[in-house]
Ligand SMILES: Cc1cc2nc3c(=O)[nH]c(=O)nc-3n(C[C@H](O)[C@H](O)[C@H](O)COP(=O)(O)OP(=O)(O)OC[C@H]3O[C@@H](n4cnc5c(N)ncnc54)[C@H](O)[C@@H]3O)c2cc1C
């Protein structure tokens with residue numbers, strides 16, 4: 288099976304979120320970047336497991352500048368066979384989806400994997416856009432994926448439960464927690480990654496139809512109001528009369 | 534025109550559908566236009582959407598649409614939107630909405646913003662709308678530059694307002710392509726509001742010591758009519774089902790009330806819950822970071838405090 292995994296770069300989960308240039312841009316100074324956890328832990332690992340069981344290849348793709356190659360190399364160290372980087376600074380989900388679609392349309396991948404969302408912009412948008420551009424079915428938030436020939440049996444998260452689905456290749460799928468278990472790259476993987484092919488391709492023209500113009504931090508919480516642990520009636524009263532939530 | 538995709542479950546509208554129509558009505562007022570709703574598949578009570586502001590309800594009753602396939606839905610929604618002359622399409626930011634909105638945007642060449650949490654503003658022709666980013670740690674204002682626009686509305690961002698009249702329902706025909714995704718089974722926890730829609734949430738963490746102690750959490754949630762949630766290690770060790778896991782790698786929620794019990798308040802946990810309107814923290818350690826994000830705090834042993842809170846809630850419920 289020929290598999291593609293879309294990987295993005297996100298600030299590390301404990302990164303301090305701040306903005307510059309009059310709150311128009313994310314302040315990346317001092318921020319550590321990681322591979323988006325859904326892409327690395329679940330999408331990539333499940334793709335590798337399928338390839339190990341049935342043969343084929345796993346390609347990872349990232350739309351991003353040269354600085355993203357550290358993350359791309361990590362994907363190769365975890366076990367991907369080859370990588371593609373589309374040399375551009377992504378501004379919107381639409382732009383990213385257009386670039387990946389352009390590359391994927393002539394490659395005939397059996398399955399295209401993504402994460403359920405990127406933990407910075409929390410869009411869940413690239414997957415459905417890419418699927419539409421490729422004219423393929425899309426299953427989002429998958430927690431289980433088993434292949435039987437070209438037929439996939441999938442369990443996916445829906446609001447308040449699970450859906451059991453079936454679809455034939457080719458298709459696009461986004462990964463949620465449960466799809467696989469995180470893998471830590473070992474020394475051999477890291478050494479081998481250095482020799483694996485990383486192809487850089489130039490972007491196609493695509494418009495940014497929706498862009499961020501301004502950021503804002505949530506208002507600071509005031510000091511916590513401490514309630515006597517013996518007096519839970521007081522807490523209930525405050526929730527009713529002051530916070531008005533019950 | 535603004536077109537709302539009104540989501541149904543087993544043929545009935547969910548609260549999020551009423552939220553979306555209310556939001557769409559207000560958006561249409563801002564844009565100086567009308568708001569219509571669209572319903573797919575077998576459903577009843579369609580005219581009710583008029584009360585929330587839809588001036589008309591389009592219905593494609595084809596039973597093939599009772600099963601969800603994002604590709605099919607996107608084709609049908611785009612076709613109806615085109616026929617109706619709609620240029621703003623609004624979804625709920627639900628599992629279904631998330632996987633369809635992007636497809637519709639791609640088909641219509643529309644700029645899209647997912648998970649918006651406030652009404653748009655239009656200044657000097659610039660259409661701007663706000664959403665949460667960095668897993669709840671900040672907000673971003675987006676400008677949508679294209680004429681066609683697709684938005685998905687984060688749950689609990691607006692209260693449904695039913696002040697209007699029932700609306701006329703117009704059955705429309707659309708080409709329904711054959712589904713490529715087969716739905717074998719849907720399993721939903723019955724009788725409990727799913728977390729993304731819940732207004733009241735009672736959540737517990739590793740401070741619970743083990744799954745056998747969860748009865749006190751369930752009792753409190755029961756009395757309050759709340760949905761239960763948990764921290765990640767609790768779901769990872771199988772103490773609780775994974776769909777209860779909230780946080781950066783779980784689900785993000787914004788209930789009116791989040792009660793955190795025996796949860797330390799790690800930044801990745803807060804990422805999923807810090808947009809809750811009111812946060813109550815129960816923890817025996819005054820230094821637990823969660824207290825910094827809390828409105829109300831109780832420093833004490835949860836095994837004593839929680840049953841006391843349950844009693845107090847029972848008393849309150851009996852009186853109100
Ligand atoms: C990349 C990444 C992503 C992550 N994503 C998430 C996520 O999505 N969601 C998430 O929750 N975590 C996430 N985590 C894990 C997170 O960092 C914390 O480890 C986790 O939230 C801690 O869970 P906890 O608060 O239940 O447990 P602990 O940190 O062990 O806290 C238990 C708390 O219970 C209190 N306590 C103990 N006994 C009692 C008692 N008898 N009465 C009252 N209080 C008591 C203690 O004082 C303590 O504060 C992530 C971590 C990483 C690295």
Ligand SMILES: Nc1ncnc2c1ncn2[C@@H]1O[C@H](COP(=O)(O)O)[C@@H](O)[C@H]1O
Nearest residue numbers: 293295350401402404405410411412413
């Ligand atoms: N710049 C990018 N390059 C490659 N894949 C990406 C990029 N941005 C997002 N993705 C993929 O799209 C998924 C969803 O991202 P988003 O729509 O931003 O929430 C991510 O989990 C990745 O799999």
